Amino acid sequence: MNGVDLIKACSAIGAGLAMIAGIGPGIGQGYAAGKGAEGVGRQPEAQGDIVRTMLLGAAVAETTGIYGLIVALILLFANPFF
Amino acid sequence: MNGVDLIKACSAIGAGLAMIAGIGPGIGQGYAAGKGAEGVGRQPEAQGDIVRTMLLGAAVAETTGIYGLIVALILLFANPFF
Amino acid sequence: MNGVDLIKACSAIGAGLAMIAGIGPGIGQGYAAGKGAEGVGRQPEAQGDIVRTMLLGAAVAETTGIYGLIVALILLFANPFF
Amino acid sequence: MNGVDLIKACSAIGAGLAMIAGIGPGIGQGYAAGKGAEGVGRQPEAQGDIVRTMLLGAAVAETTGIYGLIVALILLFANPFF
Amino acid sequence: MNGVDLIKACSAIGAGLAMIAGIGPGIGQGYAAGKGAEGVGRQPEAQGDIVRTMLLGAAVAETTGIYGLIVALILLFANPFF
Amino acid sequence: MNGVDLIKACSAIGAGLAMIAGIGPGIGQGYAAGKGAEGVGRQPEAQGDIVRTMLLGAAVAETTGIYGLIVALILLFANPFF
Amino acid sequence: MNGVDLIKACSAIGAGLAMIAGIGPGIGQGYAAGKGAEGVGRQPEAQGDIVRTMLLGAAVAETTGIYGLIVALILLFANPFF
Amino acid sequence: MNGVDLIKACSAIGAGLAMIAGIGPGIGQGYAAGKGAEGVGRQPEAQGDIVRTMLLGAAVAETTGIYGLIVALILLFANPFF
Amino acid sequence: MNGVDLIKACSAIGAGLAMIAGIGPGIGQGYAAGKGAEGVGRQPEAQGDIVRTMLLGAAVAETTGIYGLIVALILLFANPFF
Amino acid sequence: MNFVEQFFDWLLSFDKETLIYAASAIGAGLAMIAGIGPGVGQGYAAGKGAEAVGLNPKGSKQSTMVMLLGAAVAETSGILALVVAIILLYGNPIVNVQGASIILAASAIGAGFSMIAGIGPGIGQGYAAGKATEAVGRRPKLHSAVVRTMFLGQAVAQTTGIYALIIALVLMFANPFIR
Numbered sequence A, B, C, D, E, F, G, H, I: 001m002n003g004v005d006l007i008k009a010c011s012a013i014g015a016g017l018a019m020i021a022g023i024g025p026g027i028g029q030g031y032a033a034g035k036g037a038e039g040v041g042r043q044p045e046a047q048g049d050i051v052r053t054m055l056l057g058a059a060v061a062e063t064t065g066i067y068g069l070i071v072a073l074i075l076l077f078a079n080p081f082f
Numbered sequence J: 001m002n003f004v005e006q007f008f009d010w011l012l013s014f015d016k017e018t019l020i021y022a023a024s025a026i027g028a029g030l031a032m033i034a035g036i037g038p039g040v041g042q043g044y045a046a047g048k049g050a051e052a053v054g055l056n057p058k059g060s061k062q063s064t065m066v067m068l069l070g071a072a073v074a075e076t077s078g079i080l081a082l083v084v085a086i087i088l089l090y091g092n093p094i095v096n097v098q099g100a101s102i103i104l105a106a107s108a109i110g111a112g113f114s115m116i117a118g119i120g121p122g123i124g125q126g127y128a129a130g131k132a133t134e135a136v137g138r139r140p141k142l143h144s145a146v147v148r149t150m151f152l153g154q155a156v157a158q159t160t161g162i163y164a165l166i167i168a169l170v171l172m173f174a175n176p177f178i179r
């Protein structure tokens, strides 16, 4: 076993850890989905506005999940350590 | 034991960690399901809109769970480290 | 101890970690169950629609728990590492 | 150290980790229980429907806890690694 | 294996850990998205103000996720330890 | 490998752990954002007061995230251990 | 490697762990911020009292985050172990 | 490395872990702060009673955070293990 | 290094882990504090009953935090393992 | 150099009892984390109880009783965790088992991890207790129907905590890895 192998092994764990960030957007966007569905049921005439706001807010909430994915992909495919 | 074995061992752990992201969509989509059921009970005439918004929002909330799955599958079946 | 043994040992841990994803659907679907029960109490005449929406939403919320199970089963029974 | 011993040791830890999934159904079903009790307090005449919906939803919420249990039992009693 | 390799290996894990901070903004911004969608449905005439406040608040909530990303990027690309 | 290398390696992990504090402000400030957006929709005439209170409260909620960042930066750039 | 180096390495990890306490005040104070913003929107005439109570309560909620910071700073700069 | 050094190293980690308890009082007291601020806005004439109850309840909620701090301080400054 | 040193080292970690239980009472009692403050603001004439019930319930909620403390103190001062 | 093998060699340099006791100390600490659940849940019940007696002082006796009853159920997983920790500390069954020390030590840690599941039932049952307290506070006459529904739901919410206990007991008393 050499040093690069250890780096690769720990990078696999690091990539897995980074994905855990995905818990956040999953919960948050699900909340937005629920509130959106509730709103559309109450004010069907405002459906367009509600869904647009929900999706805009969900896009903002996605970012940290994407950051986690990017760090994982860097560790996997563009690892600066070897 | 050689280095590739250590990488494989840690990749198995990394794959398991990545799946933990699935907590998020599970909670979020369940919230949306609850709000959808509530909405359909209150405004049965808006059932189509409510369910459609719920599913749209749930699809958005699924993404980070899928990211986690993809990283796990890369670690298992397309591991760039060996 | 040889390398394959280490891989198998860490795969057992990885399988256990992957199951933790099940926290999410458990919470989310339980929320949906609660909202469904509340809705049925309030609008008994809409029971069919409420329960159907609840189950549809719960099915969507189950997916990441299934992903975790699949990754665990792959690690246990179709391990690509040895 | 003998390799099978290491596999067994890590399988014991993996089994313990898999059970952590049980957090989810515990929270979720408890939420459903609370909403059920609330509903019965508000609409005693709908008690049958409320309790039935609560139990149906709780059964759905149990699944990922069962998955965790199954993976733990496999690791303990039907371990494919040795 | 030499010392720098160990530092690199642990930096990969540290980068993964830092990303976990992303859970927070994901949940928080998703909450804001849901409240924004609800508000827009109720007061469509105030849509501009609601969305602007939602985005301002979401920007504030993003910061700790960015801190985590910065620390991860420092560990990956500007590591002061070697 | 010498001792300073181990300290550096563990400092990288410690820095990553410290960032996890960021979950808190992310959730809390997102909640404030949601409540702010809701409030602005309901009382547009009080927008100034609402946004000011939201930002004041969010500033207070940021502190522990900053503490985590400071400890991480000390570990990275002003490490007292070597 | 000597013993003091191991103590220093683990102190770095301990300092990082202690900061995780910051999740709590972040969430709690953010909740207070949201409630404060809501209250100010509803009763602008009570703004002084609302904000004062919010800040008093937030100060109380900060303490455990400070405890974590103090323990981390002790581990870093006044380590009793060496 | 001798045995006392290992004890000291693990005590540093134990002290860090004990501080994590602080998440709880932080969230709980923040909730109390929010409810207190809300209450004061609604019933300014009851401000004294509200704030007193909030602080009494927050004092009770602080205890487990203090327990964690005490255990950490024992590990650091009055370690019974060496 | 002898065996008792390893037991002592792991006992320090175990004591730290046990304190994490304190998250629960901290959150729960803070919720009770918030509800108590709210109640006292609404029904000042029932202040005695409200505060008494809040404290009674909070005492019950403290128990598991005490259990954690007891286990930690046993590990530290009355360790049955050596 | 292979530090993985070095680490295991170092572990195996300790005698069996030492390794098991060291792991049991960690396992006992892990098990206690379950206490988060009852703490959150019972606190919720406490808050709902305070609210209920404020809204309906005449029904305060009944709502307080329901709060305590529901909170007692929510305590279960905290007690189970404490029992597992006490067994590991004072009646450690693992140390008397013939077998490889590494397996037995890991089983103590696994048992501790397993008990963490108790967070769920603790929170959930406490929520149910709070909602039942609220309902009884509003309509004390419906006391028995509400409490029955609460108990039924709490029983359902307990199952994953029981599963976890079973796995912990298997690891401690009927370890299948030792022949």
Ligand code: NA
Binding pocket: A060, A061, A062, A063, A064, E025, E026, E029, E062, E065
């Ligand atoms: Na974001």
Ligand code: NA
Binding pocket: A025, A026, A029, A062, A065, B060, B061, B062, B063, B064
């Ligand atoms: Na998403």
Ligand code: NA
Binding pocket: B025, B026, B029, B062, B065, C060, C061, C062, C063, C064
């Ligand atoms: Na899903």
Ligand code: NA
Binding pocket: C025, C026, C029, C062, C065, D060, D061, D062, D063, D064
């Ligand atoms: Na399920």
Ligand code: NA
Binding pocket: E060, E061, E062, E063, E064, F025, F026, F029, F062, F065
């Ligand atoms: Na922020």
Ligand code: NA
Binding pocket: F060, F061, F062, F063, F064, G025, G026, G029, G062, G065
């Ligand atoms: Na703060």
Ligand code: NA
Binding pocket: G060, G061, G062, G063, G064, H025, H026, H029, H062, H065
């Ligand atoms: Na505090």
Ligand code: NA
Binding pocket: H060, H061, H062, H063, H064, I025, I026, I029, I062, I065
């Ligand atoms: Na307390």
Ligand code: NA
Binding pocket: I060, I061, I062, I063, I064, J038, J039, J042, J075, J078
């Ligand atoms: Na308790």
Ligand code: NA
Binding pocket: D025, D026, D029, D062, D065, J156, J157, J158, J159, J160
């Ligand atoms: Na269950």
